[in-house]
Amino acid sequence: MKRGGLRTADRRPTGRPRKPRSVVVIGGGISGLASAALLARDGHAVHLLEQQGVLGGRAGRWEAEGFRFDTGPSWYLMPEVIDHWFRLMGTSAAAELDLVLLDPGYRTFFEGEDRPVDVPWGRERVGELFDALDPGSGTALARYLDEAEDAYRLATERFLYDDFSSLRGLASRDVLRRLPQLGALLTQTLDQRVARRFRDLRERQLLGYPAVFLGTTPFRAPALYQLMSHLDLSQGVLYPRGGFAALVDAMERLARQAGVDVRLGARAQRIVTGEAPGGARVEGVVWTDDDGREHRLGADVVVGAADLHHLETELLPAPLRSHREEAWSRRDPGPSAVLACLGVRGPLPELAHHNLFFTRDWRDNFGRVAAGLRLPDPTSLYVSRASATDPGVAPAGDESLFVLVPAPAKPEWGRGGVGGNGAPTVEAVADAAIRQVSEWAGVPDLARRVVVRRTIGPEDFAVDVNAWRGGALGLAHTLRQSAVLRPGNASRTVSGLLYAGASVRPGIGVPMCLISAELVLKRVRGDRKPGRVGVDETVAFAPAAPRTRASRAVEVPWPT
Missing domain, CATH: 3.30.70 (Alpha-Beta Plaits)
Known part of the structure; x- marks a missing residue:
């Protein structure tokens, strides 16, 4: 498939900043790569420090004897969010990746059941599946998915692309008229919302399992996260040929093209700060290479795209931490x-x-x-x-x-x-x-x-990724750790220190990490408005639809 189908110079994000700055990004995972690339494309001088010998962070890879593995994310969801990041880089997901729509989206095995259940792509067919599992439940599913789609639209338009540095997004007419609905979605758990509508345990598990993608459980996730069912059941599950390693490679390619200075085997040791009116400001980052030699990079802006607990407790002195250790003792690592x-x-x-x-x-x-x-x-x-x-x-x-x-x-x-x-x-x-x-x-x-x-x-x-308590995903998406209650994207004590990744807003997963990078871009620009960064559409753009490829495992002879 053709790579880089649109020239980088053809289209840029709107709202360019006035003054280029020197930026150091700590962490070369999805959020770090995305932040570095967007800031470099915006005209800044960007250095990216990654302690491992390969980029990707949790989106890792491993190969042996001809077998290749993604060791991190494997479900390609929210494709419009991923494509939007590529558009901001002057290209598209369709131009950079070979995307395949999976059908069935996935197969489920239930304890005590003789046969697995294949979950197809498309609302109508999923409704037929639910009716086969529990006659009449397809109608309930249709209502549930309508609500899930509405919740997803509200989240993407009003919450996910907002760093909540002001309350303008929360005070919009669209949000205010949904307050009763939002109240119900925030006071119920996902399991409670599902259990009240669906009797069959298999159906409840199909609708509740996406909470695991959020680092929590259906018994602790707010019912608002029913929106996840819109992603896998209505939108469908995609796969980038070559795995998520191909996504990381595409992002690295675009970052380097934009001018990012990528340094592997570079372990950040401390964030250097100086005095500023009312507190402190960043001045740079001290890091060591694989030989233990110490280096320093000056910076006007530092983006911490590693685990937040590591950044604050290991790289900053105690007086400059936004989140005290006692606060971490009350948090859920997922x-x-x-x-x-x-x-x-x-x-x-x-x-x-x-x-x-x-x-x-x-x-x-x-x-x-x-x-x-x-x-x-x-x-x-x-x-x-x-x-x-x-x-x-x-x-x-x-x-x-x-x-x-x-x-x-x-x-x-x-x-x-x-x-x-x-x-x-x-x-x-x-x-x-x-x-x-x-x-x-x-x-x-x-x-x-x-x-x-x-x-x-x-x-x-x-x-390997400095994850707090060895968490695989990031802070769990419980009610107390979601949206405005999740750690923010800027230090409260150090001017010029910004945060991206699964530890902060908006949260866990590849799309969320890409959005967090966009929130960093907006912060650097001084843009506090909720919503996506606009793209200057100077070149006609029509994304190609992903090809559909059914799994080889459609017809299976099951043992009796």
Whole structure:
């Protein structure tokens, strides 16, 4: 597919700043890359510091013996948000990525059920599925998805692109006339809202599981997040060929083209500050290279795109921290995870591209994760079989599996390893997950067919991406950690210090991290208005629709 279809110079974001500034971005994950690229395209001199040897942060990658794996995000949702970032960079998602629409979107395995359920793309077909699971529930689903779409539109237009530095967005007529509706969405949990409308446990799990994408559970997420069902059931699930590594590569390419100075193996040691009227201001960043040599970069603006707890507790002195340690003790880090990258010999038609495994008592399952207890056996988990759609991620005839098991945010569980050499707790969780997938999906020889194996544990998140308490995603989207109640995008004590990423507004996930980068851009410009940054449409632009590719696992002979 053609890359970079629109020349970068052809179209720029509107509202250019008056004075170029020197910017240092700490962290080369999605939010750091996105922030650096937007600011460089806006005319600033931008240096990007990434402690690892590759960009992407949580959107990592690993390859061995011809098997390739995304080790982070794998669900491509909110495509218009991702495309908007590419438009701000003068191109489009369609020009930079080879996007495939998955149909079925995903396959679900339910404890105690003989057969899995394929969730198709499109509201009408999903309604037919619900009617098949529980006659008459398709009508309730139609109403639910109407509400989800309305909530999503309200969120994208009024909340997500607002750093809440003023209350103008909250005082809009559109928001005020929805106050009764918003009150209900904020005082109910997602589980309560779903359970009142749907009797079938399978349907309740299908509508409640997206809370996990938000680092929380349906029993703690506000009902407002029913909007997530609009994304996977109405909009559909896309896949960028080459995985999310292809997205990171495209973003890096555009960042470098815009002039970003990317420095890998660069670990930020401290944010340098000086006195300013009423407080302090940033002056630069001290960092060390892989050889331990110390360097300093001067800066008018520093963007902390790493974990917020790490930035404030490790890189700033205590008097300059916006969030005191006692405040962190009251916060929810969200779950961690045990990940397993598995190279499997031979085909696995029993699995679709995305696969969800749900235990019957998932309230207990989620409760154990939140409380830091031992996981139940079986446990709810997720399996990606990207090779169902993308043959390039595995040798011909073989499969690449990525298994994610939500786990407590406990770094003491240890790190993963290659070939079963990780910490005992991590490897035991991975072994149990492989057994469960083998039994539920009807692949009795799965364990014997694994020829490549790497695990990742909670301590890996703590060490590799400085994640607070080893969280896999970021601060959980509970009511007290969403929207205006989530940590902000600017330091309250240091002028010129801005924040982006999953720890701050608007929240968790690739689209949210891209929006946080846009909020940083607006801050640097002095733009406090809610809403997206405009794009100067000087070039005709018509995004190509993603191609539809069904998983190879549409017709499956299930064992009796």
